[in-house]
Amino acid sequence: MIEIIEQKKVVTKKEHQCLGCLRKYPLGTEMQSTTAVDDNLYHYHLCQECLDFLDTLPMFERNEDFCEGDLLENENYPNREKIRDEVYKRK
Numbered sequence: 001m002i003e004i005i006e007q008k009k010v011v012t013k014k015e016h017q018c019l020g021c022l023r024k025y026p027l028g029t030e031m032q033s034t035t036a037v038d039d040n041l042y043h044y045h046l047c048q049e050c051l052d053f054l055d056t057l058p059m060f061e062r063n064e065d066f067c068e069g070d071l072l073e074n075e076n077y078p079n080r081e082k083i084r085d086e087v088y089k090r091k
């Protein structure tokens, strides 16, 4: 079970990739920074759009541990086709 150690809103000081949607955000973007631990230590950022989307999910889905890009796999994520094009084209 993953345990959240610290979660806070930050204004980023460098480019960060959002864990939920994999989009890259430039420095100066407000994002939620999370530090969590299970067997390993994790540190990740989520963008406001992903946070808003998570708010719409029922609690049991929200509590599930998720991996990179998982939110984009959810068919209810707004504009996900467009975002996927954007993210995967860049690789």
Ligand SMILES: [Zn+2]
Pocket (backbone or CB within 6 Å): 018, 019, 020, 021, 022, 023, 046, 047, 048, 049, 050
């Ligand atoms: Zn995001």
